[in-house]
Amino acid sequence: xxxxxxxxxxxxxxxxxxxxxxxxxxxxxxxxxxxxxxxxxxxxxxxxxxxxxxxxxxxxxxxxxxxxxxxxxxxxxxxxxxxxxxxxxxxxxxxxxxxxxxxxxxxxxxxxxxxxxxxxxxxxxxxxxxxxxxxxxxxxxxxxxxxxxxxxxxxxxxxxxxxxxxxxxxxxxxxxxxxxxxxxxxxxxxxxxxxxxxxxxxxxxxxxxxxxxxxxxxxxxxxxxxxxxxxxxxxxxxxxxxxxxxxxxxxxxxxxxxxxxxxxxxxxxxxxxxxxxxxxxxxxxxxxxxxxxxxxxxxxxxxxxxxxxxxxxxxxxxxxxxxxxxxxxxxxxxxxxx
Amino acid sequence: xxxxxxxxxxxxxxxxxxxxxxxxxxxxxxxxxxxxxxxxxxxxxxxxxxxxxxxxxxxxxxxxxxxxxxxxxxxxxxxxxxxxxxxxxxxxxxxxxxxxxxxxxxxxxxxxxxxxxxxxxxxxxxxxxxxxxxxxxxxxxxxxxxxxxxxxxxxxxxxxxxxxxxxxxxxxxxxxxxxxxxxxxxxxxxxxxxxxxxxxxxxxxxxxxxxxxxxxxxxxxxxxxxxxxxxxxxxxxxxxxxxxxxxxxxxxxxxxxxxxxxxxxxxx
Numbered sequence: 001x002x003x004x005x006x007x008x009x010x011x012x013x014x015x016x017x018x019x020x021x022x023x024x025x026x027x028x029x030x031x032x033x034x035x036x037x038x039x040x041x042x043x044x045x046x047x048x049x050x051x052x053x054x055x056x057x058x059x060x061x062x063x064x065x066x067x068x069x070x071x072x073x074x075x076x077x078x079x080x081x082x083x084x085x086x087x088x089x090x091x092x093x094x095x096x097x098x099x100x101x102x103x104x105x106x107x108x109x110x111x112x113x114x115x116x117x118x119x120x121x122x123x124x125x126x127x128x129x130x131x132x133x134x135x136x137x138x139x140x141x142x143x144x145x146x147x148x149x150x151x152x153x154x155x156x157x158x159x160x161x162x163x164x165x166x167x168x169x170x171x172x173x174x175x176x177x178x179x180x181x182x183x184x185x186x187x188x189x190x191x192x193x194x195x196x197x198x199x200x201x202x203x204x205x206x207x208x209x210x211x212x213x214x215x216x217x218x219x220x221x222x223x224x225x226x227x228x229x230x231x232x233x234x235x236x237x238x239x240x241x242x243x244x245x246x247x248x249x250x251x252x253x254x255x256x257x258x259x260x261x262x263x264x265x266x267x268x269x270x271x272x273x274x275x276x277x278x279x280x281x282x283x284x285x286x287x288x289x290x291x292x293x294x295x296x297x298x299x300x301x302x303x304x305x306x307x308x309x310x311x312x313x314x315x316x317x318x319x320x321x322x323x324x325x326x327x328x329x330x331x332x333x334x335x336x337x338x
Numbered sequence: 339x340x341x342x343x344x345x346x347x348x349x350x351x352x353x354x355x356x357x358x359x360x361x362x363x364x365x366x367x368x369x370x371x372x373x374x375x376x377x378x379x380x381x382x383x384x385x386x387x388x389x390x391x392x393x394x395x396x397x398x399x400x401x402x403x404x405x406x407x408x409x410x411x412x413x414x415x416x417x418x419x420x421x422x423x424x425x426x427x428x429x430x431x432x433x434x435x436x437x438x439x440x441x442x443x444x445x446x447x448x449x450x451x452x453x454x455x456x457x458x459x460x461x462x463x464x465x466x467x468x469x470x471x472x473x474x475x476x477x478x479x480x481x482x483x484x485x486x487x488x489x490x491x492x493x494x495x496x497x498x499x500x501x502x503x504x505x506x507x508x509x510x511x512x513x514x515x516x517x518x519x520x521x522x523x524x525x526x527x528x529x530x531x532x533x534x535x536x537x538x539x540x541x542x543x544x545x546x547x548x549x550x551x552x553x554x555x556x557x558x559x560x561x562x563x564x565x566x567x568x569x570x571x572x573x574x575x576x577x578x579x580x581x582x583x584x585x586x587x588x589x590x591x592x593x594x595x596x597x598x599x600x601x602x603x604x605x606x
Contacts, residue, residue, distance in 0.1 A: 217448035233413025233441030277425035
């Protein structure tokens with residue numbers, strides 16, 4: 001059973017990558033893909049090379065997009081699993097502390113003055129995402145309440161303020177063109193992925209995921225109540241800050257790169273838990289690969305299902321929400337809550 | 339070498355709970371903490387584990403002021419058996435016990451094979467090997483309590499605090515738990531402090547008793563010396579007294595029973 005789950009988690013991403021490379025409005029056959037790779041490493045002599053368009057689609061359009069979707073998916077799923085452990089709530093998601101709301105506000109603010117693809121939009125989005133969570137942290141410190149309740153409350157407050165900010169900015173836009181840009185950005189897309197924009201996301205999420213994986217065993221203890229964790233020798237307040245800081249950086253840079261993508265962070269840890277159980281060393285590993293794969297699959301659907309591209313958050317919600325419903329009906333209540 | 343509490347005052351928000359508590363528990367003793375609900379038993383346990391910071395006074399573990407120790411240093415000296423509650427996430431019992439390793443590990447490490455073997459040894463010692471691979475949330479309250487005891491034992495500390503370890507257990511399991519605990523304490527030389535509701539359990543299994551009332555320490559000493567009619571009356575009110583069974587064991591029983599079989603036999 002456990003071997004089967006491991007095999008599934010390891011092969012599924014490979015399958016998803018292959019599908020994502022080949023499917024799309026410019027189809028690349030598996031044979032062409034192999035040829036393109038062979039040419040790149042200098043073994044392509046003697047065969048008829050695929051068209052230059054295919055090569056350019058492969059290297060310049062599809063691959064960066066795949067890398068982006070893969071890393072963002074794993075970052076969101078890992079962050080979701082971490083948040084569910086920290087807040088001892090299987091229904092927690094990475095936007096609980098306002099990072100998404102903050103990042104949205106930052107992006108929309110920058111969109112008022114800069115073109116949608118500029119670095120300024122990404123930077124502002126990242127900055128406000130991190131700032132929102134920092135506000136929650138300050139609120140929690142000032143309240144001198146060391147429980148998670150005050151963090152959740154702070155997340156609600158900060159999210160509400162930044163969401164109101166987004167609404168105000170939308171209201172203030174004077175052209176429909178700009179409003180459309182804002183709305184489209186908020187729905188999320190991997191369309192804009194280029195190597196230039198991918199590397200920073202890749203770097204941050206990979207380092208973040210590696211750190212979380214290194215500290216993953218402690219999440220078992222963090223998911224016990226505070227008094228138990230403290231008496232086991234884990235300084236919960238300090239560790240909560242460490243975990244939240246790492247995941248916030250990952251989620252903020254993800255949102256800044258591709259807009260808001262819901263549901264992955266909430267649903268994927270549940271699927272992972274049903275495969276390998278709650279133990280966090282296995283759960284984090286499985287969530288990372290599963291989140292990456294599912295995100296990739298959904299993005300492939302988003303760009304190839306219809307003639308024009310569907311925003312990614314629509315796909316993730318439409319598939320993620322009913323799937324959670326299915327899990328609720330199928331599984332025993334245990335891993336959804338008490 | 340002892341747990342020593344000096345002039346402790348502690349409480350929550352602006353409400354003081356403990357007032358001027360001083361006591362000393364010698365190494366290797368099993369000490370029961372008795373008192374009515376709200377008398378400050380649990381608050382005292384929290385202070386001994388530095389879960390709350392006292393407003394006044396100090397706690398010394400082996401001569402070291404607990405306020406100056408880090409969480410890891412405290413966890414190497416004091417383990418806690420909490421009341422069993424089901425957790426939001428379901429772990430195999432072995433993983434629950436392995437959590438006791440945290441204070442001995444690097445920040446980035448997880449328990450290895452050696453720790454696993456030691457944990458299995460603890461399961462065996464307590465007689466719950468059959469629970470190793472069971473899910474914690476799926477076992478009974480009594481079994482959960484034993485798993486939590488196993489975790490505290492695996493933490494391998496000189497002091498152990500137990501917060502009403504019997505509250506979810508049936509009559510037979512209460513005695514199983516207490517005798518197991520006493521046996522383990524004597525075998526490993528662990529000093530234990532246990533909050534209890536039933537004074538009889540203290541009589542059977544504990545060396546010493548600390549009596550608490552309204553946040554103050556009323557009396558501390560060897561079990562039979564402390565549990566006198568006078569002290570019981572002070573703590574629990576006028577309807578409790580000591581008596582002896584036909585085999586000569588001291589027990590604590592109610593004075594007058596208004597209803598039920600006992601009254602009938604008295605009348606007959």
